[in-house]
Amino acid sequence: ETGVTQTPRHLVMGMTNKKSLKCEQHLGHNAMYWYKQSAKKPLELMFVYNFKEQTENNSVPSRFSPECPNSSHLFLHLHTLQPEDSALYLCASRPGVGLGTDTQYFGPGTRLTVL
Amino acid sequence: AQSVAQPEDQVNVAEGNPLTVKCTYSVSGNPYLFWYVQYPNRGLQFLLKYITGDNLVKGSYGFEAEFNKSQTSFHLKKPSALVSDSALYFCAVRGLPNNAGNMLTFGGGTRLMVKP
Numbered sequence: 136e137t138g139v140t141q142t143p144r145h146l147v148m149g150m151t152n153k154k155s156l157k158c159e160q161h162l163g164h165n166a167m168y169w170y171k172q173s174a175k176k177p178l179e180l181m182f183v184y185n186f187k188e189q190t191e192n193n194s195v196p197s198r199f200s201p202e203c204p205n206s207s208h209l210f211l212h213l214h215t216l217q218p219e220d221s222a223l224y225l226c227a228s229r230p231g232v233g234l235g236t237d238t239q240y241f242g243p244g245t246r247l248t249v250l
Numbered sequence: 251a252q253s254v255a256q257p258e259d260q261v262n263v264a265e266g267n268p269l270t271v272k273c274t275y276s277v278s279g280n281p282y283l284f285w286y287v288q289y290p291n292r293g294l295q296f297l298l299k300y301i302t303g304d305n306l307v308k309g310s311y312g313f314e315a316e317f318n319k320s321q322t323s324f325h326l327k328k329p330s331a332l333v334s335d336s337a338l339y340f341c342a343v344r345g346l347p348n349n350a351g352n353m354l355t356f357g358g359g360t361r362l363m364v365k366p
Contacts, residue, residue, distance in 0.1 A: 137295065178294075178340065178356040191353060225293050237282055237301065237344065239354060241293035 138162045139242035143224050147248045150216060156245045158226030165231035167209040168239065169201060180211040184209060186231075206242040216249045223247070252277040252345040256357035263331045263364055271326040271360045275340030282344040283324040284354065285315055289337045297339075300324060311335070332363045338362075 139160045148154050158167065169181040183191035184203040198220075200212040209226055223246050227239040253276045267333045275281055282301055285300060286294040298309025305317040315326045336359050341355040 136294065139293070141293075177358045180353055183353060227294075238284070238296050238299060240285070240296065243291075243293045246291075 137240040137242065139226060139228055141224075141242035141245050143246050144243065145173060145213055145246045145248075146194075147250065148213070148216065151249050152216075153212070153214040155213065156211040156224055156226075158186075158211075158228075158242055160240070162209055162227040162228060162240065163230070164228035164240070166229040167203060167206070168227040168229075169209065169211055170225040170227065172225055172244070174222075178225070178226075185210070185214050211248075216247075218249050221249045252281075252343050252355045254341050254343050254355050254357035256339075256341055256360045258360050259358075260361040260363060263362070265333050265364050265366050266330050269326075269328050269331045269335070269362065269364070271339050271341075271362060273326065274322050275324060275341070275343040275355060276322065277343050277345035279345050281324075283315070283317060284342040284344075285313070285324075285326050286340045286342065286356075287311075287337045288340065288359075294340060296301055297326070319347045330361065331362075333364050333366055336364045 141156045141183045159225045167184045171179045181195045187203050192207045200213050202210040202238050225244045227240040233245050255274045257337050285297045286296040288294050297313050298307050300317045302306045308314045313328050338359045339356040340359050344354050
């Protein structure tokens with residue numbers, strides 16, 4: 136276990152539903168990430184938060200809305216998704232700035248299916 | 251822009267034989283290079299990284315990787331493969347400067363199949 140947890144592990148939702156993915160780490164890390172992993176595609180970075188501030192939005196559609204209330208928690212709010220949004224959504228965290236803090240630690244992911 | 255190429259979608263090796271999973275990269279400045287492994291229905295697990303120092307980096311589960319600056323490569327190796335090494339392997343790179351978010355660029359992944 137990496138110390139990064141994600142809930143739920145599996146989620147099936149309709150295109151009109153609203154749901155949220157949760158990521159939690161108690162490693163004392165200061166940076167958190169959302170990635171999307173689709174079949175036969177490279178891992179896609181979605182959002183980056185450093186010290187609770189969003190520092191990167193990788194041209195993600197507005198139907199994905201991240202929230203980082205504190206350094207330990209990261210949410211991804213989902214609404215009016217499309218079937219092509221079905222994927223494994225991975226959360227990662229990193230200690231912070233400075234040497235030796237480069238490694239990202241990943242959660243197990245949420246397998247999302249949009250019907 | 252930084253990029254990573256993993257030229258092989260799948261690598262097949264017999265148990266007990268040495269394995270190599272290839273990775274080449276393109277980045278501005280000195281690269282930070284990483285290998286991650288993903289087992290079925292799991293997230294990515296960190297294996298090893300190269301930041302500076304010795305070109306041969308040793309990591310978890312007996313894996314190692316060799317940084318070759320002239321060939322811009324960072325191939326993953328293991329002297330003797332185990333069936334339990336079968337998984338999806340990702341190479342990633344982070345370049346400097348202007349990457350305050352420590353954004354990694356991942357390769358497409360290579361599936362390693364180790365057969366008994």
